[in-house]
Amino acid sequence: MKVTLETSDSIAHSIEVDPGQTLMAAATANGISEIVAECGGTATCGTCHVWVDPTFANLLPELDEREDDVLDGVIAERRPTSRLACQVVLAAELDGLVVEIPEEQW
Numbered sequence: 001m002k003v004t005l006e007t008s009d010s011i012a013h014s015i016e017v018d019p020g021q022t023l024m025a026a027a028t029a030n031g032i033s034e035i036v037a038e039c040g041g042t043a044t045c046g047t048c049h050v051w052v053d054p055t056f057a058n059l060l061p062e063l064d065e066r067e068d069d070v071l072d073g074v075i076a077e078r079r080p081t082s083r084l085a086c087q088v089v090l091a092a093e094l095d096g097l098v099v100e101i102p103e104e105q106w
């Protein structure tokens with residue numbers, strides 16, 4: 001399956017991912033350094049913040065309280081489709097997912 005991450009310089013990075021991976025793990029494994037992921041995926045740092053294309057927002061699981069709290073503290077604007085990439089598990093129905101990476105992660 002494939003996902004696309006758009007960086008703030010308007011470059012779209014389409015990468016092949018394995019179902020079950022997190023979006024953060026897939027991005028960092030593919031060298032997308034704009035996903036900082038300082039905490040390594042424990043949902044504590046907020047440096048894997050992405051804006052999910054609204055087309056896909058309803059396919060993602062609900063935010064849990066921890067992710068919601070961390071998103072309250074991100075540096076870039078929090079939008080209705082803001083998520084932490086480390087909490088987005090790439091289920092098969094997310095094939096073709098598109099997200100935007102904010103310019104600022106910290």
Ligand code: FES
Nearest residue numbers: 039041045046086
């Ligand atoms: Fe730290 Fe996602 S990697 S919150």
